[in-house]
Amino acid sequence: MPTHQSLSGVSDADLLQRMIATHPERFGEPFWAFFAEHVGPRLTARPTIVDLGCGPGLVLRDLAERYPAARLYGYDVTPAMITHARQLVYRSATPTLAVHDVTAQPLPHGRGTVQLVCMSSVLHVLDEPLPVLAEIRRVLAADGTFLLNDWVRQPLASYLAWRREVMGEGEVESRRRGFRLFPMHNKYTPEDWQWLLGEAGFAIRHQTELRPAHRVFVASPI
Ligand SMILES: C[S@@+](CC[C@H](N)C(=O)[O-])C[C@H]1O[C@@H](n2cnc3c(N)ncnc32)[C@H](O)[C@@H]1O
Secondary structure, three states: OOOHHHHHOOOHHHHHHHHHHHHHHHOOHHHHHHHHHHOHHHOOOOOEEEEEOOOOOHHHHHHHHHOOOOEEEEEEOOHHHHHHHHOOOOOOOOOEEEEOOOOOOOOOOOOOOEEEEEEEOOHHHOOOHHHHHHHHHHHEEEEEEEEEEEEOOOOHHHHHHHHHHOOOOOHHHHHHHHHHHHHHHOOOOHHHHHHHHHHOOEEEEEEEEEEOOEEEEEEEEO
16 A cells, blocks of 8 residues: 555655654644643543554653543554654653554444544545544544544645745755645645545534644544
């Protein structure tokens, strides 16, 4: 199966470094303020939280800081991501971390046992999102929450400008990477995400764009 890396031409090591470098901007104060207002109140006292496609584990580390009683799980298909997540220091017990291809294997959780599934910048990569959304819905509790954070489509010129201005890429690099990644990062409109979530049996509770080109959805099983 072609991976994100083979499709985008970005190596595992490069993706890891980019995820680490951009983490503070992607998961800064606006994100956690939104989380505290719209997700935190939906959690139980000792919630089970899964970060699907957890990358370097930094969101799990941030969650452990804010919800030290939570039982945390992180899954990612890229071994280098899980290796990085394993050597982080967590305020809570170290999360359960595993190399896992969400398109190929069921999640190792029973039906209705998870309070929160987070998925950031992962779903757009997958060829067929609906079976993965069905699996997320299976593990979520009836009052559970799916926090989807992903790219939304923008015009080519704005996308290339975003790579220069926000990612800090030069003209040549922004074009080399930008033309390659444009189809992947600009696959879904906000309306497409809304349709996908509805089709998969989720109701959208809140949504917002905290950063240009990305939309956050707080959804729950219908
Ligand atoms: C753009 S990174 C985002 C990482 C992390 N969620 C973050 O926001 O920092 C996408 C991640 O999805 C992972 N991924 C891609 N396809 C996957 C799959 N089929 N199963 C599990 N993880 C996958 C990649 O290995 C990568 O770590």
